[in-house]
Amino acid sequence: MGPPLLNPVPKSLSPAGLTRGVAVQISGVRHVFPGGVEAIRRVDLDIAPGEFVALLGPSGCGKSTLLRLVAGLDEPTAGRVEVDAAAGSDDGRPLDRRADVACVFQDAHLLPWRTALHNAALPLELRGVPSADRLSAAAAALAAVGLGGAEHRYPAQLSGGMRMRVSIARALVTRPRLLLMDEPFAALDEITRQRLDDLLRRLWADTGATVLFVTHSTQEAVFLATRAVVMSGRPGRVVLDRPIDLPRERSADLRADVAFARHAGAVYAALERGEAVPA
Numbered sequence: 001m002g003p004p005l006l007n008p009v010p011k012s013l014s015p016a017g018l019t020r021g022v023a024v025q026i027s028g029v030r031h032v033f034p035g036g037v038e039a040i041r042r043v044d045l046d047i048a049p050g051e052f053v054a055l056l057g058p059s060g061c062g063k064s065t066l067l068r069l070v071a072g073l074d075e076p077t078a079g080r081v082e083v084d085a086a087a088g089s090d091d092g093r094p095l096d097r098r099a100d101v102a103c104v105f106q107d108a109h110l111l112p113w114r115t116a117l118h119n120a121a122l123p124l125e126l127r128g129v130p131s132a133d134r135l136s137a138a139a140a141a142l143a144a145v146g147l148g149g150a151e152h153r154y155p156a157q158l159s160g161g162m163r164m165r166v167s168i169a170r171a172l173v174t175r176p177r178l179l180l181m182d183e184p185f186a187a188l189d190e191i192t193r194q195r196l197d198d199l200l201r202r203l204w205a206d207t208g209a210t211v212l213f214v215t216h217s218t219q220e221a222v223f224l225a226t227r228a229v230v231m232s233g234r235p236g237r238v239v240l241d242r243p244i245d246l247p248r249e250r251s252a253d254l255r256a257d258v259a260f261a262r263h264a265g266a267v268y269a270a271l272e273r274g275e276a277v278p279a
């Protein structure tokens with residue numbers, strides 16, 4: 001027997017198994033790395049349960065650093081980061097950052113000697129979920145990302161887009177209440193990326209999780225998010241915080257819409273302004 005169960009085993013990723021997102025409060029956060037690099041300065045950001053926030057900013061402005069602070073992988077030098085279970089909890093249980101927060105990075109980080117199914121099941125295995133339960137949960141997560149027929153393939157037998165979908169399935173298998181994504185689709189071709197953007201929007205709508213998504217693409221940010229946050233060059237500060245009030249149902253033709261272009265233009269202008277801010 002492994003360690004005791006920290007969370008109920010997910011039954012499905014359908015709306016019936018809806019997870020309520022958590023709130024994230026970032027107040028007056030500053031982060032200085034050993035050696036003196038000030039990555040971020042005075043960042044304030046309040047994220048409500050179930051929001052989809054896109055985070056943009058020039059390279060090196062501290063986006064990944066901020067994500068690590070929210071994940072609890074690092075402590076801020078000053079200020080507070082709170083991931084608030086109470087506000088979003090559906091059953092009153094305390095938040096467990098390991099169990100309720102999932103991260104997806106630019107590289108899929110799959111174990112090459114494990115099949116897609118066993119990669120997706122890994123977080124449940126680490127938590128001691130019995131084999132039959134974790135494999136059925138992993139199969140459901142793979143089906144949710146459109147990899148129903150590929151459970152028994154190894155990473156080397158999958159395309160880059162498929163590997164990324166396994167990585168998303170592995171993140172979803174614990175039914176996280178907060179999903180942190182750091183440029184997950186940056187290395188993929190445009191068509192694959194748009195398909196995964198579509199998929200992610202649907203999964204977000206289905207699960208109710210809070211999402212914080214880092215991207216360099218203004219188009220991707222506006223397509224995905226309910227809110228776009230732009231940071232300045234290092235040390236990063238918030239220079240734009242804009243609600244993206246586009247319809248909840250978003251399809252590819254939205255990208256040709258005037259309102260879409262207006263949002264993308266505003267985000268782009270903020271990126272340019274942010275670049276110009278002297279460090």
Ligand SMILES: Nc1ncnc2c1ncn2[C@@H]1O[C@H](COP(=O)(O)OP(=O)(O)OP(=O)(O)O)[C@@H](O)[C@H]1O
Nearest residue numbers: 033034037039058059060061062063064065066234
């Ligand atoms: N462990 C570390 N030690 C020292 N400096 C670091 C460390 N990690 C990051 N930095 C520095 O902190 C700053 C912010 O880095 P971070 O990775 O958060 O930027 P980013 O916005 O994610 O950039 P990119 O868009 O290129 O991914 C950079 O100047 C980086 O060199």
Ligand SMILES: [Mg+2]
Nearest residue numbers: 063064065182
């Ligand atoms: Mg980064």
